[in-house]
Amino acid sequence: MNSTAAAPSLSLNLWQQFRLVAMRTIYFGVGIVIAVLAGVLATESRWLESGALVSVALAFILTGVIYRNELAPQWINFLFICALGTLVSVSMKSSGMMGVYWMYPVLAMVFFMFDRTIFVLVIMLIYALFAAVMYQFLPFEYAWRIALSMLVLIGVGAVFLVMMSYMQRNLSKLYATDPLTGFYRRDYVAEMMQTELERAKRNQQPVSAMLLDLDSFKNVNDKFGYMFGDAVLKETAVRLARFCRKNDVMIRHGGAEFLVIFPNTPLKQAAEMTGEMLDSLRHEPFSVKSMMTTVTASAGVAEWRKGQDWGQWLERADAAMDKAKSQGRNRLRIAQ
Numbered sequence: 001m002n003s004t005a006a007a008p009s010l011s012l013n014l015w016q017q018f019r020l021v022a023m024r025t026i027y028f029g030v031g032i033v034i035a036v037l038a039g040v041l042a043t044e045s046r047w048l049e050s051g052a053l054v055s056v057a058l059a060f061i062l063t064g065v066i067y068r069n070e071l072a073p074q075w076i077n078f079l080f081i082c083a084l085g086t087l088v089s090v091s092m093k094s095s096g097m098m099g100v101y102w103m104y105p106v107l108a109m110v111f112f113m114f115d116r117t118i119f120v121l122v123i124m125l126i127y128a129l130f131a132a133v134m135y136q137f138l139p140f141e142y143a144w145r146i147a148l149s150m151l152v153l154i155g156v157g158a159v160f161l162v163m164m165s166y167m168q169r170n171l172s173k174l175y176a177t178d179p180l181t182g183f184y185r186r187d188y189v190a191e192m193m194q195t196e197l198e199r200a201k202r203n204q205q206p207v208s209a210m211l212l213d214l215d216s217f218k219n220v221n222d223k224f225g226y227m228f229g230d231a232v233l234k235e236t237a238v239r240l241a242r243f244c245r246k247n248d249v250m251i252r253h254g255g256a257e258f259l260v261i262f263p264n265t266p267l268k269q270a271a272e273m274t275g276e277m278l279d280s281l282r283h284e285p286f287s288v289k290s291m292m293t294t295v296t297a298s299a300g301v302a303e304w305r306k307g308q309d310w311g312q313w314l315e316r317a318d319a320a321m322d323k324a325k326s327q328g329r330n331r332l333r334i335a336q
């Protein structure tokens, strides 16, 4: 059995990749903006403040260079947020309303800088800081309106984050599944088998795999047409799924071949479930409009053995299925 082609990992996180690009832009963008501000202060001979801003700008740009291919640790971003919070507070103290303009971009940055775990805490902290500084340095009638508008920004950002995570889930699912059957695509065999094998090792539980191939499926296509064949494959997936539990992993392994991984399942139980699946195929005819046919399948089941890798495990299930085929089809064989 060949190993399958590489596919993006299921744990591929589009949001994390988006964050990486956003953070790179933020490090360089903020660095440049602060450097420009430092230049402006230098022209006004405010050397101390200008020097402080140059150090912050350099820190941002350097971080952008070091972490151009991975997300920087959260504590670095936390330091940056503290630095920006302080700069905005100082700016508000010295320039009043002018400092307010910098609050919004800083708040927006927080959405990209932190994982969900600490994001809420950081956004609350920075909001509390800005609110306190505003009440200190701005007239009340300005302060409460600005505090409210910042809350609106945080609310919109939170909706954006929730939508992103929803889209992320849907996109990953769409990408990983075969459109006809809704089962995982073959590309994910290695990842799925490896994951389940490791879980079994960790929890000291049995795990079994089943390969099932429809018999003489070419004849179905030849006799009834490819569209009918498609409908049979789709219905086969529905019937197989009926016997699968929540944690069972269903993969379309080939044209008319399906792989099911049964976590926490010994060989005997997996064989029983497979027997029921084969029964549900052979006893119930497949029909589309006026066309109807019966279909059988051959299957092989193998329990993972200690010391085997996922490829050897799958090979045993495959060999058992080949045996079922060579012994006349329409049967189940168990890997020894």
Ligand SMILES: Nc1nc2c(ncn2[C@@H]2O[C@H](COP(=O)(O)OP(=O)(O)OP(=O)(O)O)[C@@H](O)[C@H]2O)c(=O)[nH]1
Residues within 6 Å of the ligand: 180, 213, 214, 215, 216, 217, 218, 219, 221, 225, 226, 227, 228, 229, 230, 233, 254, 255, 256, 325, 329
């Ligand atoms: N309708 C349809 N047919 C497909 C699809 N993918 C593969 N096939 C067909 O499925 C058939 C699979 O044939 P095989 O498994 O090689 O052989 P078989 O005729 O099923 O015979 P045995 O497996 O030896 O019992 C081929 O004729 C493919 O053209 C698909 O998405 N839709």
